[in-house]
Amino acid sequence: GQNIDQPTEMTATEGAIVQINCTYQTSGFNGLFWYQQHAGEAPTFLSYNVLDGLEEKGRFSSFLSRSKGYSYLLLKELQMKDSASYLCAAPSTGGGNKLTFGTGTQLKVEL
Amino acid sequence: DSGVTQTPKHLITATGQRVTLRCSPRSGDLSVYWYQQSLDQGLQFLIQYYNGEERAKGNILERFSAQQFPDLHSELNLSSLELGDSALYFCASSPRGGAEGYTFGSGTRLTVV
Numbered sequence: 001g002q003n004i005d006q007p008t009e010m011t012a013t014e015g016a017i018v019q020i021n022c023t024y025q026t027s028g029f030n031g032l033f034w035y036q037q038h039a040g041e042a043p044t045f046l047s048y049n050v051l052d053g054l055e056e057k058g059r060f061s062s063f064l065s066r067s068k069g070y071s072y073l074l075l076k077e078l079q080m081k082d083s084a085s086y087l088c089a090a091p092s093t094g095g096g097n098k099l100t101f102g103t104g105t106q107l108k109v110e111l
Numbered sequence: 112d113s114g115v116t117q118t119p120k121h122l123i124t125a126t127g128q129r130v131t132l133r134c135s136p137r138s139g140d141l142s143v144y145w146y147q148q149s150l151d152q153g154l155q156f157l158i159q160y161y162n163g164e165e166r167a168k169g170n171i172l173e174r175f176s177a178q179q180f181p182d183l184h185s186e187l188n189l190s191s192l193e194l195g196d197s198a199l200y201f202c203a204s205s206p207r208g209g210a211e212g213y214t215f216g217s218g219t220r221l222t223v224v
Contacts, residue, residue: 042215103153
């Protein structure tokens with residue numbers, strides 16, 4: 001099965017950079033996902049890493065180290081609208097490829 | 112609009128009752144996943160269907176059941192409702208059962224009083 005850990009909450013300043021970490025233990029590996037979820041809304045896809053290294057997509061980047069079971073999401077030039085929960089997720093390697101989610105990191109962006 | 116449609120958006124019902132939540136996947140997607148998100152809790156996987164067949168099961172209570180119909184829409188049935196069943200219920204779909212292209216609907220907020 002999967003075990004995913006991420007910090008419960010973080011606070012950062014508008015315009016700054018923040019890094020949200022995720023560690024995982026999986027019985028196999030089939031990539032790592034990051035989703036953003038605003039309160040009461042659906043999670044929306046941010047990134048998918050299957051190879052080691054950094055994937056950059058605008059203000060958001062995601063990093064993966066398979067050997068360390070570690071990923072991070074990097075958010076640059078923070079905006080107030082980035083205040084949300086950020087969910088790390090890994091697909092199962094058994095039948096179905098369902099996503100198992102971490103409990104999420106609640107990010108608060110302050111002025 | 113993600114393309115995944117869930118109805119109703121809100122539902123208030125009494126303990127002991129039964130409700131049905133509906134999900135229409137994105138056009139062309141064969142796989143449907145149901146998740147429960149309670150207040151301050153993470154997304155908990157309930158069940159997955161692929162092209163009409165149950166593919167994977169999570170921590171779904173015996174009081175809960177689901178199915179996927181030939182037109183690929185899915186329904187989640189919750190019975191003998193308890194206060195603790197109050198939560199957001201999300202449906203997601205993906206093209207072939209793989210995690211790529213996993214798209215969520217806007218959810219159904221269930222309140223049991």
